[in-house]
Amino acid sequence: MLLNTAVAFDVNRIRADFPALHQSINQKPLVYLDNGATAHKPQCVIETTKQFYAHGNSNVHRGIHTLSQHATNAYETARKTIRRFLNAPSEEEIILTSGTTMSCNLVAHSFGEAFLKTGDVVLVSEMEHHANIVPWQLIAARKGATVKAIPITDNGTIDLDVYRSFLTESVRLVSLIHVSNMLGTINPIHEMIQMAHEQGILVMVDGAQSAPHLPIDIQALDADFFTFSGHKVFGPTGTGVLFGKKHLLEQMPPFFGGGDMIRTVSFDETTFNVLPHKFEAGTPNIAGFLGLDAALNYVMEVGFDGIEAHEQQLFAYAHAQLRAIDGLTLYGPSTDKAPVFSFMVQHIHPFDLGTLLDKQGIAVRTGHHCTQPLHRRFGLSGSVRASFTFYNTLEEVDALVHGIQKARRFF
């Protein structure tokens, strides 16, 4: 069901669209605060994928038969929707991947193969997800390049003067997290892209945690590459998006070889398909992308104005409530951030807190959240993370606070 944009943001109406939210865990109503890991799916996404398998199932870009034509049209419609969601210039620049991790690996290996030389530097930040560190380390090792990390402040932000000082001659590309999955920090990505471009340095943006919370305008940002994961934007798992500027993608070699990505194959010479297909080998996650199409349409119908306003309210309330808990330390900035909270409670191991919250029906993430360098930066080996999204409520903030208080009483 799609919402009418004219209708004001109504969290209860939105919740009605998400069946998974209405269940009990350990005899308690589920309070799902692990949206940073993956978000639940609205009914329209579930219905779309189900319909595909029930009736529409066929491979894409292959058959002349009707079902294959329909599947191809629907799949290419998803690409159009993604283009619109990102305000990207063209569909050729939208590569469909399996997720942010694959996108990062694709760019690291393909861009790295074409452009990295001995002595080059790839710049990341200390707050990157492992998906935006390890692929660069792998290609850097092969190319004799190095990966350097921009340090962050105690507040969990990037100091732009420090950033500027890292934009040296040898830097080929900066790959930056847009919104931190641990801290919720929203990096001033537009300014950071401009600063890099002034030095002739390209920028890739990991939008895994920004796409669910902020409207993205690729053309305004002027990012050279941008990626996000479908499953974190209410779409199916195994779907991801990579935007790349056409002139760069054209100069980059394919990452995977196989069906769909070729024009002609012979044992003497193989020629490659045009963009975006050059980077899409093999049968893709067709049902997944039809579902992602539905998910992005759903988000755009709800509208980021309403989403941002509601999430800011959640953020402000949760921040104040969590801060008031004795012995609780919050990490990251206290303003201008996404509704993501990583914290520690004195005398409670994060896994113990996670376990005792789960007993109360509250789902949070515990551990290093794939950001070991960032945890180390704060002297931590793990933390507890509550990540909210637009279907969460103020009552769920209360449930979390109550749950933490209850857990504390055991220690």
Next chain:
Amino acid sequence: MNPTIPSIAAREAEVIAEFQLADGDWELETELLIDQGNLLEPMDPALKTEATRVHGCVSQVWLHARLEEGRMHLWADSDSHLTKGIIALLIRVLNFQKPADIVQTELRFIEEIGLKHLLTSQRQGGLAAMVKKINAEASRYTPNA
């Protein structure tokens, strides 16, 4: 059998009886578990090394075993209270037992007291790693095992 040391089966029965009193109430179970951890004999910090580290646990766990007069002596610790409670139960059941008895026992108390409800799948993996490590230590002192 040494009359002062109850068998593994007897120890298990004791633990099972205690947890049955909680009657599936997670709050009581949690309290019991944390109490068990608090009763655990402290482990010498010098023994917390890479060699005694149990990998595969979500929290940090160390386990040291030594054979004395034909019986296994166990020390362990964890930075997580719940994990420490679980280790304490394992030690309560297996401490001072003969290595051959440890190797031959299929522990049933974990299943019986419903500890698995209290454990996430990650923690269950950790528990399995601990049991495996104790068994490995015991096997070293068990001929033909």
